[in-house]
Amino acid sequence: MRIKALFCALFCPLALVTTPVPAQSFDSDAPLSAPGWLSDTITRPHANIATTAAPQTITVMPLGQVRLDAVGILPFSTTGLPPDLWADSPPETLARLMLSQPAEGLPAMLGFTQQLALAELDPPRDAGTDAALFIARLDLLLARGALAPARALMERAGPADPRIFRRWFDVSLLTGQADRACAAMRASPDIAPTFPARIFCLARSGDWPAAALSLGTGEALGYITPDEADLIARFLDPELFEGDPLPPLPAEMTPLHYQMLISLGERPPSTALPLAFAHADLSNLAGWRAQLDAAERLMRAGAIAPEEWLAIYTARVPAASGGVWDRVAALQAFDAALLAGDPAAITRRLPDVWAAMRQAGLEVPFATLYADRLLRMPLTGEAAILARRVGLLSPLYEAVAQAAVAQDGPEQRLFAIARGEDPGAAPAGSATAAVAVATAFADTTPPERFTRLLNLGRTGEALLRAARTLGNGGGDMDDMADALRLFRALGLEDTARRAALQIMILERG
Template sequence: MSTYPSKYLGIGLAAAVLGVALAPSAHAQEMGAPLSAIDWLERAMSAPLPQHSTAPPPPPPDDTLITLPAPGFEEIASAPLGRSELETTGLFTAERVGLPRALWGPTPTSEIVAAIVSLPADTMPAAARLSLRLLMAEFAPPLQNIPETRGALLLARVDKLVELGALEQAGQLIAAAPETSAALNARAFDIALLLGEEDRACAHMSGQIAAQHSHSAQIFCMARRGDWQSAFASLQVGRALGLLDENEAALLTRFLEEEEEEGQITPPAQITPLGWRIMEALGDPVTTASLPVAYAHADLRGTSGWRSQLDAAERLTRASVLEPNRLLGLYTQRRAAASGGLWERVRIIQHLERALQQRNGTAIGTALTEAWPLFAAVELEVAFAQMKGEALAKIPLSGAASEILWKMLLLSQENAALADELAPDTDLGRFIMALAKGAEVLPVSSASMAGAIHAAFSEPDVPQQVQDQLDAGALGLTLLGALSQIADGAAGDLHAATLGLQRLRALGLDPVARQIAIELLLLERRG
C-alpha cells in the first residue's frame, strides 16, 4: 500500500481552518485551497479499500477534457473506460502510451507501488511526460493483485500525481474510478481544497466523512455552512478527546476565537497545509515557494499577486503539469514591475512578442539570443520552445539565433524539416539529427553523454536481470526502472543514461528514448 505524502499534502485537516477563514468574521475573507497533514487523514489515506462501498460512485464528468503533458498539450476527451477493477482505472488506453495493456504482468502489487513511490520528479521533460502518462493510463491489474492490496495501485498513482503537482489529473483519475472508498474520497477532498473548490468538496463528502476520524474536516464543513456554534463546539470536543494535534488545535482555537495577540506567529517546525492556511488567514503567510510544488496551485486562484502567480506558474510548467501558453499569458499580462531574475524573463518575452508582431528580424534575433540563456537558467527551455518555436520558425534567422531556433524546434518537436535545414555542420549536430530522424547514430570517440547515448542505441541488449524481467512479462517494473535511471543520467551518471535508454528501447519506446537522448544533449542538466 502506498504511503500518502501527508507531511505536505494532508489537506483534509486544512479544511477546518480554511472553512473558518472563509466564513463571515472579522478576520475572514474569500480564500482558496488549504491543505492538510494530520493523523486522521493519513490513516484514512493509507487504509485498505473496502471490498464493497455503500456510497454510489460519482457521476462521470460530461465532456471533460484533460490536458496531457505532451508536446503541444493536445486535448483528449476523457471518461471512465467502463466498469472495471479499481486498478484498471485510467483516463485513456494503454495503447495511447504505446504500451501493452498487460503492462504489470506477474509483478506483485507491493513491488509496483514501491517503484511508483520512488519515481523521481527531477528528470528530463520527455521522461516527466512519459511518467505522467504512465500514471494516468488504463492497464490491466497485476496478475498477483490479491484482495489485501486491492486498490493500492490506484492510490499510489493518485498520490504520485499529487506529489508531482498534477492535481487536476489526479482528481479526474479518482472521478473515473468505478467505485468510491474512504481513501479515494479523502484524496478527492484534498485535491478539491487545493484547487479552491471547498464548497464542492464539502457537498461531496457530506455524510461520508463522519466515521473516518475526520474531526477537523467536520469543523471545516460546519464553518463553510456558517454553523459557527457547532464548529466551535466540535473544536472543544476534539481538544477534550485528543482528536486534534496540539499544534493544529492551538491554531484552530486562535482562529475560531479571534484571539488578538501581538507580534507575528511562529510557523510550526514542519508546516502542514492546515498550518500554512491558518498562517495566511491570520496575516502571517508562509510563501509557497518553499513548499512542495502542489502548493503552487494555491497561487493560481486569482487571489495572489502577479509575482506569486508567475512563480507558481513557472514551477508547475517546469513540472510539466501546466500548459506553457498559460505561463505565456501571465508573462504578457502587464509590464515588468522590477528588474532582474523573473522580471528579466517577463521583459524579454514581451520584447520578443513585440518584435514578432513587427516582423523585425534583427530585433527578433537579438531578443532570442538574450532570452534563451535566461530560460535555460531556470530549466524552462522546453516551455519556451513550445511557447515561441512555431512563431519563430516563420522568421529567417542567422548566426546564434538560428542555432537556438534549431534547438527549440527539436525540443518542441515542431517542424522537423526546418530543424534539419538549421542543424549545425558539426559532429554533435549530425549526431542529434540522426536521433531526431530515427536514423542510425554514428559512433563518437569521447566518454561523454553522446558516447553513453551511442552505446544505448548501438548495443540494444539489456542486462540479463532486465531481460529476465521482460521475459517474465514484468514490463511495468522495467519501465519504472528505466525512468529512474534516466533521472540519474540527467544528474550526470552516464552508465545510468545508457541503461535507461536501453530499457525504453527494449520496451518498444524508441521514439521516446530518442527524444530523451536529444534532451540529455541539449539541456545540460548535469551538475
C-alpha cells in the same frame, strides 16, 4: 455570541474533569506511506488493514466492483501501451518504483512517467484489493504538483475509498474548491471526518456554533492538539485575537492548515512547501511575484500546461529587475518581436531569452510554445542555429532534422538522433551523456540487464527502472545507454528520441 465565550461556557467545566485521550492515527498506507503533508481528514481506519499474516491465496470480489489498479484516464488508443504492461510484477514493487521517480528532471521522463500514472492498464496478476499501485500513481502526481490530472484520476475511480477521499479533499482545498470538498464530505455517509476537517467545513457552511462545539469537544477529548486548537480558534473568530502574535506555524503544513492561515490573511510562502501547495499561489490573490514563482516551480515539474505558465509570465509589465523579473522581461521582449514578425528584433532577443530559460530550467516549455513560429522566421547565422536547437526540443524535432541541413558535427549528430538514426561514435573527450546516447542509438536490441524482466512479463517494471535511471538527465554511462536502448527496443521511439535530445542539449547531468 462571541465564539471564545461559547467555548468557555460549554467546555471549561468539562475540561476540568475529562482525561485527554491521545489523538489516534489511522495510517493504512504503510508500508508505502502517504505524503506527509496530507491533512488528517478521515477518522475511521481504512478497510485494507491486514487481519492475518498468512499469505493470500484467493481474492474474492463482488461482481461489478471497480478494481482501482485498473482505473486510468488515458486509454490504449492514446498511450499505445499494451494493457498487460504490469502483468507479473509484484504490485508493491511497482508502487515503490512509481514513488521513487524524481519530482523534477528530464521533461521526457516526467511526461512518460505521468503517462504511466494515468494510463488505463490491466492490474498486476497478483494485485489484491489494497490498490497499492493506484495509490502510488496518485502520490506520484501529488508529489509533482500535478493536481488536475490527479483529481481527474480520483474522480474516475470515485472518492468513496477513504484513502482516495483524503487526497481528493486536499486537492480540492489547494485548487480553490473547498466548498465542493465539504459538500462531498457531508454527502458521503462512509466518510467520517476528523474534528479539524469537520470544524473547517461547518465554518465554511456558516454554522459557527456547531463549529465551536466541535472544537471544544475535540480539544477536551485530546483529538486536537493545543497548537492546532489555537489556529482553529483564530480561524473561527479572528477578531478575538486581534493584536495577538500568531502561533508558530505547524511543523508539517497541511492544506487544511494552509487554508486556515490564508483565511486569516497570513498566507505562508509556498516556496518552502511541497510542490502541490504552489497551486494556491496561482490565483490573483497571491500577488504576481508569488504567481511567477509558483508557475516556474510547477512548470519545471510538468504539472501545468505551458500556456498557463506563459499567461502568468505575460500578465503584466515587470516593475523591478533581477531574478525572475529579468526572465519575464526577456520573454516578453522576445514574444513581442515574434508577434511583430521582425527577424532583426528576433535575432537580438533570442539569445537573451534562451539564456533566461536555461537559467530557470524552462527550455522545453519555451520550445513547445514558440518553436513552430520561430522556425518560420527567415533567420540566419547563430540565430538560425539556436532556433533549430529550440525546434529539436519541441514536438517538431523530427521535422526540423528532416528539413534543415546540419552546419557542423554536433548538429549533424543531433539531427541523426532526431531521425532515429545512428549518430556515430561520440568524439573523443565527449561528456558521459553524449557517449551514452551514441551507444544507445547504435544498437536497438534489448539490453541484457532488462532481458530477464521482459521474459518474466515485467515490462512495466523494466520501464519504471529505466525512467528512474534517466530521470535527472545524467548518471552512469552504461546505465543511461541501456535505459535508452530499452525504450527503443520496446517501440517507444518518440520517448527515447526526446530523452536523448534533451540529454544532449540541456546538459543537466
